[in-house]
Amino acid sequence: MTPDTPSQPADTPEDSARTPGIQVIDRAAALLDAIARYPEPVSLKILAAETGLNVSTAHRILASLIQNQFVEKDAASHYRLGRRLLQLGVRLHGNIDVRALARPVMEALRDRFGETINLTIREGDSVVYIEKATPNRMIHVQQLIGSRAPLHVTAVGKLMLGASGEDAIRAYAQRTNLPAYTRKP
Template sequence: MSDTTTASGTQAVDRAALLVSTVVEADTPLAFAEIAEECGLPKSTTSRLLTALERTELLERDPSGAYVAGPLFWRYASRFDPFTELSQLALPTLEAVGEATGETVTLGMPRGDDVVHVAQVDSRFHLGTRDWTQVQVPSHASALGKVLFAYAALPLPDGPLEQLTEQTRVQVAALRADLDGCRRRGYATTVDELELGLSAVAAPVRDHHGDVVAALGISGPTARLQSHLAAHGRLLKNQAEQLTELLVHRRKAGVA
């Protein structure tokens, strides 16, 4: 190989690396013209390199056509952050449940002694619920938390529990009885336990070992949701089982 060929190859790598770093470090997605201008490259060169970077999944285009970090970055990050990996994998499931029910759909995972809301699809109703990804919820008053308690994904508290409403289970014995029902049905429910007028239902998501690693849930106004808790619970149980199958398949395929 000649020195000229080597230099040309090195230049191509340097330019591709510049494109990747420019896009990944940008605060917002970048349009093609913005990338070419910021990197100081001819548009023909920029186009050729971006095509190669898309093909290798280092970059991709969002719905507007602007460039963002590609799937390869997210897969690498998910090796060290299970919250990111599962929330991205579960998004189509959350959207399907939201489409079927119209309610707010959330995915919760255990972190220490708490439930972390890692993904959400908002309600289609005007009277819906808040952005739970920004809220810390006491686990004993949460359907997601009850699921994680029921299957030992969260440690069960051993003392009196905080009373948030008149319906909150404040005795561990009462909470244990509720968790027995969760395991029998395959889903957990709350009615006015976190806030008066708020109900929720959730089902377990398992990993390839069969261990519960997350909970898929619906929440909404009690007046609208209470009469549908059983039907929504069965729907969530089915969707959570499908998400479990997807997790198992990805693990067997060596993706996760």
């Protein structure tokens, strides 16, 4: 250390507890917490009021969270938590076998309704089958675990599209051109 360089005291745990966070991260976390308090998508106006943020500031931060898939925006311009949070949460507890947890519930549904029960996830414009419980009967649709299908050709894919809102459906239709996968009679 040179004589003209002031000495810096070492950081202590007490110092780091008093150190303010990074403002934009704190604000993003506040927005995520506010969205999580609502079971349904919530408006920008409510989120700004709950977090004490200016509407334009909340909007900018939400736009970045959408771009990074931490938040989703529906056709009514309301916000909900994004799928990426679930993906990260699964990695946090990577030793949890979702298929094993879901299997008893899927089997109970299969037994109650006598239908095939599929556990799926959406990846882009496809649905991916990750587990199934099939009824003990001769005729049923057979999906292989790990197989993919375009969203618009499966019932579960159509549900996923419907849940994403009208704008997302239009964008999907434009992007994929909705190719047919069966012959018309």
